[in-house]
Amino acid sequence: QVQPVESGGGSVQAGGSLRLSCLLRGNDYASTCLGWFRQAPGKEREGVATIYTGEGTTWYASSVLGRFTISQPRDNHRNEVLLQMNSLKPEDTATYYCAIDRGAYSAGYCYPPFDSGYWGQGTQVTVSS
Secondary structure, rough: OOOEEEOOEEEEEOOOOOOEEOOOOOOOOOOOEEEEEEOOOOOOEEEEEEEEEEOEEEEOOOOOOOOOEEEEEOOOOOOOEEEEEOOOOOOHHHEEEEEOOOHEEEEEOOOOOOOOOOOEEOOEEEEEE
């Protein structure tokens, strides 16, 4: 069973950086959609960034474009996805979730909401002002 496992969350001051990691069991992720989502208290879950592992194409929410980078380590079997978060803002505070959904692919990219995917338990990111 696919079960993403997130790590790397924590507390940081505004302007700081964090890197989140998501590991998946096995190694059959050569052509699939991986993504990061977040949910703040009282708000709906929103897509943050996605990557199509077959070509490395990425999608970002406008609120994180230029600050966050989704990637996969070059030496792995595509079973890990990273989210580098720079210039963090208090409004980035949320629980961050990793997800995989093969059905989210469309015309070279992967798009939220990953409704048919598998989700991790989440990792908390807190940004103080």
